[in-house]
Amino acid sequence: MITWRTTARAFKPYILTSWVAIIHASCINTKEHRTVQFSSASTVKYSTHIKPILDKHCIECHGIAGTESGLDLRTLESILEGGESGPSIIKNNPNESLLLNLIEDQLMPPEGEMLRKKQINTIRMWLRSGASA
Numbered sequence: 001m002i003t004w005r006t007t008a009r010a011f012k013p014y015i016l017t018s019w020v021a022i023i024h025a026s027c028i029n030t031k032e033h034r035t036v037q038f039s040s041a042s043t044v045k046y047s048t049h050i051k052p053i054l055d056k057h058c059i060e061c062h063g064i065a066g067t068e069s070g071l072d073l074r075t076l077e078s079i080l081e082g083g084e085s086g087p088s089i090i091k092n093n094p095n096e097s098l099l100l101n102l103i104e105d106q107l108m109p110p111e112g113e114m115l116r117k118k119q120i121n122t123i124r125m126w127l128r129s130g131a132s133a
């Protein structure tokens with residue numbers, strides 16, 4: 001005999017599939033999704049994406065109140081010039097970029113709020129794609 005139970009069982013896989021599809025579709029326009037797409041593009045720019053992060057978290061000690069370790073993080077030129085340890089970024093080479101290494105190792109900023117994963121990822125993408133202005 002066909003009851004609602006057997007019918008439901010028979011349709012279960014389809015119901016699950018369409019549920020997943022619906023959830024996925026509703027995610028596409030969320031901010032999270034856009035960020036992932038954005039981060040994989042090579043359009044990350046210093047002026048639009050990187051400077052605001054450094055201005056908020058770094059320049060107090062590297063530009064305004066002083067230039068710790070001789071490093072001024074207020075302009076792209078001074079970032080490239082670097083501080084006592086030499087250039088703080090290496091274009092196309094995030095892994096060799098001191099600025100990113102210190103952020104990822106949670107050594108910078110030494111106090112206050114650490115950078116969020118999304119911001120760190122943006123910096124990595126920027127360096128990987130050639131650190132454009």
Ligand code: HEC
Nearest residue numbers: 057058061068069071083084085086088098099108109110
């Ligand atoms: C509260 C002050 C403070 C803040 C905020 C800060 N720094 Fe620093 N930074 C320092 C000090 C102090 C040193 C020197 C550390 C040492 O010599 O051990 C340093 C050193 C560095 C160096 C090494 C420079 C060199 O050439 O030796 C880099 C790169 C750096 N910071 C990046 C950053 C970045 C990127 C941020 C923001 C995410 C940041 N810092 C935020 C205080 C700060």
